[in-house]
Amino acid sequence: MLYVERTLAADEEILAIGKFHWTYSFVSLMWLVFLGWAIIGIVVFVRRLLYEITTEVAVTNRRFVFKRGFISRRTDEFSTQRIEGVNLTQGFWGRVLNFGRLHIRGSGIGEVDLPTIRNPLEFRRAMVDANATRPARAAPSDG
Numbered sequence: 001m002l003y004v005e006r007t008l009a010a011d012e013e014i015l016a017i018g019k020f021h022w023t024y025s026f027v028s029l030m031w032l033v034f035l036g037w038a039i040i041g042i043v044v045f046v047r048r049l050l051y052e053i054t055t056e057v058a059v060t061n062r063r064f065v066f067k068r069g070f071i072s073r074r075t076d077e078f079s080t081q082r083i084e085g086v087n088l089t090q091g092f093w094g095r096v097l098n099f100g101r102l103h104i105r106g107s108g109i110g111e112v113d114l115p116t117i118r119n120p121l122e123f124r125r126a127m128v129d130a131n132a133t134r135p136a137r138a139a140p141s142d143g
Contacts, residue, residue: 012060013060020055028044028045059080059123063080084106086104086127
């Protein structure tokens with residue numbers, strides 16, 4: 001079970017899960033193939049593989065979650081209402097093969113840079129939709 005699934009609130013549902021693109025695994029494998037005879041190739045391969053396995057990126061109807069790590073866990077979680085902007089970095093091959101990186105900015109959260117994921121436009125759309133469907137907080141009255 002994913003970390004995101006274990007931490008869902010009662011009325012919360014997952015809208016999108018960001019998954020690593022196959023090119024990330026391919027690059028990891030190339031490190032092993034070409035530098036596997038050297039310790040550095042094995043170390044880089046294992047490190048990249050562990051990062052891929054232990055990283056979760058998800059958007060629910062209430063929050064954004066970016067979890068990394070297995071033994072020591074680090075998460076960036078915040079309400080979708082706090083998201084001010086989402087920038088996409090997608091080069092030529094990213095457009096052709098449908099992968100890219102998202103940079104998320106928000107009030108009080110700074111910036112979060114996501115790893116290369118597949119279908120970045122679909123993930124971005126889920127973030128924008130989650131933000132748009134959330135009811136705005138009522139302004140305090142001067143009562």
